Amino acid sequence: MAWIYLTAAGLLEVAWAYAMKQSAGFTRPGPTAIMAVTMAGSFGLLALALRTLPLGTAYTIWTGIGAVGAFLVGITVLGEEVGALRLAAAALIVSGLVLMKLSSAH
Template sequence: MAWVVLVVSGVLETVWAIALGKSEGFSRPVPSAVFGVALVASMAGLSYALRDIPIGTGYAVWVGIGAVGTAIVGMVALGETVSVARVLCILLVVAGVIGLKVFH
């Protein structure tokens, strides 16, 4: 169960990161509210998951999911540059996250 909560928390990290960018310095109320709710939920889930998962593994997986998710949303939905180098770097992060889970 801890791993499921950790993955959901990582996805919520992507949500709050995108909402933070869309909030334009917290000047837009809806993205600012989404940021706050997703941030609290993401941190609460991370905290819960770290009861059963070592901190180094859990935090790295959480950050990796958030970073990869945010990069993919940026490229797919927000018009950020897509290049072979960027995609390869994302795949390296995914490989690292998988490795942390496998060698846990």
């Protein structure tokens, strides 16, 4: 169950990062509220995952899901630049996440 919590926490991290971008520096109340709620949910689910998973593993995977997810949202939703080096960097992050998961005894 901890891995489900952790995955959901990572996806909520992507949601709050996107909402933060849409909040225009916290000047738009709707996206700011969405950001606050999804941030709280992300931290809460991470806390539940940390009851079982090691800190290093959980935090690395949580931030990795958020980083790669925000990168993908930036490209697909916000029209950000797609370049070979950016894609390679994201692939390296994903490979690190896979290795971190495989190295975990949980």
